[in-house]
Amino acid sequence: MPQTIVLIGYGAIAAEVCKALSRDAEIRIAQVLVRPGRQAALQAALPSGIQAISSLDDLHPDTDFVLECAGHDAVRQFGPDVLRGGVDFGVLSAGALADDAGLDRLRRASQTGAAQLILVSGAIGGIDALAAAGDRLDKVTYLSRKPPLSWRGSPAETTHNLACITAPTVLFTGTAREAALTFPKNANVVATVALAGIGFDATEVTLMADPDATGNTHRIKATGPLFDLDYATQGAALPANPKTSALTAYSAVRALRHRGIGVVI
Structure with a gap:
């Protein structure tokens, strides 16, 4: 059964992720979360089968993983609620975690929801x-x-x-x-x-x-x-x-593909 994925934001990284995974049978990008007011315009631009939403209240009920592609504010705004809801949360904007108080909120939320906060490696190897x-x-x-x-x-x-x-x-x-x-x-x-x-x-x-x-x-x-x-x-x-960096997008693709395979490197 495919993993159901929700992206936060639809800039260059998210668009590349959608393109790279468009034919992947193990991954289903179901929704993209954007700011209120942008939902209609984004819906017209999204690939077929992906829904634009503007609130976590509309999150797909079978969501397996939420990937942040929208910057530090998105990590702070949505991360705690996603984790408390029991859904793993992937972070590309790791700079947001330089705020100790914010990082602590995310840790506590992950414990409450028994969900993982996952830092995607992004633009760097090693x-x-x-x-x-x-x-x-x-x-x-x-x-x-x-x-x-x-x-x-x-x-x-x-x-x-x-x-x-x-x-x-x-x-x-x-x-x-x-x-x-x-x-x-x-x-x-x-x-x-x-x-x-x-x-x-x-x-x-x-x-x-x-x-x-x-x-x-x-x-x-x-x-x-x-x-x-x-x-x-x-x-x-x-x-x-x-x-x-292009590697940032492809590191996100790798992280999502790992959700749906049995052998992980």
């Missing part, structure tokens, strides 16, 4: 190794390197003339918590790295604009008595949104 090493690590650093104009719409615009950057330029250094809260549209990977490793306040972050960069590069270095991890992930952006 999260499985980082999480396996976990608290056995002494130091974790994360570097994000992107073309200058990829930082448009972020606080970097107020401190740098992005169009005039001609050499690799550091835009931010600080903790993962500071980065996730300051760059909510660009640094969700930061939060995933922090939660998999040694936490928001111990993880060191550098965000960089590089005019020679051909895509978005994420590099993790992690060391401990038993481990020495050093790996980078580089991927192209989704054509529909240059701020979003």
